[in-house]
Amino acid sequence: MWRKSADAKLSSQPSETPSMSRFGHGTTAPSSLQTQATSQPVSQTPPQSAQTAPVVPATAAQTTSRESIPSGASQIGAGLKIRGEISGKSDLNVDGEAQGKIRLAEARVTVGSTGRVQADIEAREIVINGTVEGNLKGVESVRLGSSSRVQGSVVTPRLAIDDGARLRGSVETIRTSEPRGSSAKATTETVNSDVMHPVHAHVESE
């Protein structure tokens, strides 16, 4: 169950709070959520047809991370800093900074290469290319990209680690009653970081 406070409706009022307009599509932000002034303008994600002319100047890395995001994903852009708990059903892309807690159990969270997160992340699917200090709980999968820097534990049934990723933390596995088919066998096969390896896992905090 996701709690939606009255203040959280802030996210659904883009016209009144343009700086928060990137929270939408079901993502809620708590009353404690704060934004800090940034050197870059923040604007609403343009419609699909206008995406050839980005409103916010994007670095190559940002562009790369955005390319993998499904349309309709909420976004914490580079230069933005958010504190508090983020919850909801929308996919989320973090290219800025986030502190607190991110709980999007039915959605995908992507931390771009410029993203810095100091928070536990719980999501259906987690993709990390930036820096995270916190525990990751991926309901379906977790991918640590080659530029990822993670300090914390990883809990997920499927884990992919690209070469170059840095993880300081633990992965603890639990075998489930799921029949061992081809996917389970993949854990022992030669690494192919493009393939999600099933790792029935839960993690202890250090």
Place this chain on the structure above:
Amino acid sequence: MNWMTKTRPAAPGVTRAPKPGPLTAASPSANIRISNGLKEFLWQLSDTPNCRVLDLGPVWQSTVAFFVDKGYRVTTEDVLRTWTDFQTTEEERRRTCSPEDESERISQTVFGEKFLAGALQYPEHRFHGVLAWDLLDYFDAEVVPLVMERIFSILHPGGALLALFHSRSAERFHRYRVADSQSVELLASPTIAVHARVFRNREILDLFGKFRSSKTFVGRDQVREALFLK
């Protein structure tokens, strides 16, 4: 569990100990080496319930998947990377501190203690197995005993530590990952640390004096694999 009393199941007609050292002609890849140390390490852990393993190298999918498939809990901490990052940060800080601030000029031992205040922070007896690879070859002489002391404390009684020691200065900087139950893969990597020293056998024994027993395997490439039991 008493490791010393652990017995191997006999395998009639099967030669148990393959020749140590890197694979050559029969090797599918030149950077795969047979590791009797790893084989022994895994055997020591084989009956341990709720086994926890600490890999002190970089995180690799193959290593994690290997241990996960065995039902082990894996923790990774790239201590050498942490060490070099720490050194860089400290050097930068020293450069910027005022010359009259003598308190900033600390000994290597204190330097090591400061490093360990932010590294290898685990509860006592946490792990049943530690893969140290050739980590100790890259630390300053004053820091090595401190690191060893910390590793000893986080190792469970009866736990196993696998370490590699070069017999001569390492020509290339390698990282290691588990290929299978008796071989490791050496990955030539950009040098992040300079090979600091070559340990003599006596020095190794002194360094690991607190451990209950040790076994050493010397490969054809003159890399010594040492397994220590706490």
